[in-house]
Amino acid sequence: MKILNTLFLLFCFQILTAQVAETAPPEYIRSIEFKGQDEFGGTPIVELGSTIQLSFDDLIGDNADYFYKLEHFNFDWTPSELAKTEILNGFDDTRILNFEDSFNTLQIYTHYELQIPNNITKGLKVSGNYLLSILNSQREVVFSRKFMVYENIALVKAEVKRTRNLKYVNEKQVLNFTINGQDDILIQNPAANLKTLIIPNNNTKRAIYNLKPQYTLGNELIYRYDDESAFWGGNEFLFFENKDIRASTMNIQRTALIDIYNTYLFGDKVRKYDPYTYNPDINGHFKINTIQGNNPDIEAEYTWVHFKLFNYEPLNGGEIHLYGNFNNYQLDNSTRLTYDKKQDAYTLKYLMKQGFYNYKYVLKNKDGSIDLGYFSGNFDETENQYTILVYYRPIGGRFDRIIGVGSANSRNISN
Structure with a gap:
């Protein structure tokens, strides 16, 4: 019986470890937009035969070679049995050919775009869960994103x-x-x-x-x-817009030029004790934009955005993090706010491309769980x-x- 129990646990462990997770991008990959028919990026959910679009910036700006790979998965994100020829018309493991260098910006970068279907990857054959991986010239995964393809039957x-x-x-x-x-x-x-x-x-x-x-x-x-x-x-997301990089626009206190632009937001406060106020948002998403050029993809500037939260709630060993689709809702050291004694507030600077952004502050507990309403509250x-x-x-x-x-x-x- 002990042997059977051990074998069962090993089998369950193998099942769990077989589930695929998205690979977070390195620091030099920014502004990943992944979308289908929707205006805003995120996790595309598209009908079979529709188009998906991925774009991202490489801040190294050396016109590196990037390739892409498509994989099909079951409901629980374990690999499906289907061969590549059963899910794909055409080929993947192909170099991304559509890229362009930034123009007239302080922070150099190369902007890459991928659309599927294209001349090489002509389309997907079946519905289900998919993972799109971006690879470097050594065929190492740089980052990956999930998406779903559906049939309009039920x-x-x-x-x-x-x-x-x-x-x-x-x-x-x-x-x-x-x-x-x-x-x-x-x-x-x-x-x-x-x-x-x-x-x-x-x-x-x-x-x-x-x-x-x-x-x-x-x-x-x-x-x-x-x-x-x-x-x-939850509560409506906070937001700012810095499409005019040299001006103090919506929710921006001031700007400064220190090597590259720095955008200082007005300080935020804990909202969970306030009455609910309707404040239209875009549900955590973002949109790249600039008024200093004609093509935001390559003419928008990168800026250090300075966030500030006046918090007097006990953290009990937890951490305050910045949260939004600007980095696919990923929490890491780059999103963690730290206490600034001089300002008596928690602060963070985060590198972002010009545009309109939704964000909020969340508490990451010691056990790794995330409390989305700890600072902003929950309202029906x-x-x-x-x-x-x-x-x-x-x-x-x-x-x-x-x-x-x-x-x-x-x-x-x-x-």
Whole structure:
């Protein structure tokens, strides 16, 4: 029995370690924008046959050779059985040919762009989870990003509700949804073969995985959970815009030229004790822009943005981090604020390209968990966008298809 238990644990460990994770970029790779049909970058969720676009800057600016690779994965991000010829029309492991040097900027950089499909990678054949990896000339992974491709088969309807748990009724939002296979697909044994993924604000790091249908009405699968599909409401993101690099514009106190431009923001404060105030945001995203040139991709400046948070909340050994899609919601030493005794505030300087940015401050606890509302609070009125992905592997299937996508916005929240 001990041997069997050991073998089972080893098997589980192998399954867990087989799950792929995104590779974070090095410091010299900045302003990664990865998008499909949406205006803002993030984790693209595109229909089969649609276009995805990736762009990034190399601050070394030496016109380095970069290559790209595509891989297909199952629902749980373990490698699928499919061969490259089964997922791809054309070839990958190909050099990125579309790049251009920055023009008239203090910080030199090379701007790279990749679009799929293209003349070499003509398209993707199947739906599901994908990983796009960018490689250097030694075929080492520089960074990677996940994306999802779906087929528009199942009908997914969703709505945002207030939680029925009175303790959190003013702080949480609950997503209820239904899935209907319609006439195009017969969903067999949905409890085992159908899986779901709920993504708030295009942030897969906060996703809820694999809820099972509670019951069915004809061909319709019903998901009306409360706690299981609940998200903290959060608060609207803070923002700044520095498209005019030499002026003190929206939420910017002053600018200075020290080798390159420095942008000093007005100090922020803890918001969780304040009443909720609607402040339109772009749900954590960013958009590169400049008024000093015609092409922001190569004419926008890089600037050290100085953040300041006046915080008097106990951290209990935790860390304050800057949070947003500007770095794919990654927390590391570069996003950590430190206490400045002279200013009696927590401060950070972070290198960013000109544009419009959403951000917030979060607490990283000693155990590694992240409290998104510790400084900004949680409110059921907060505007959030939710996306539901439906994965299906029929009996005898070799991979997990994404057969439908639904969405809902909390602007229309109801009891």
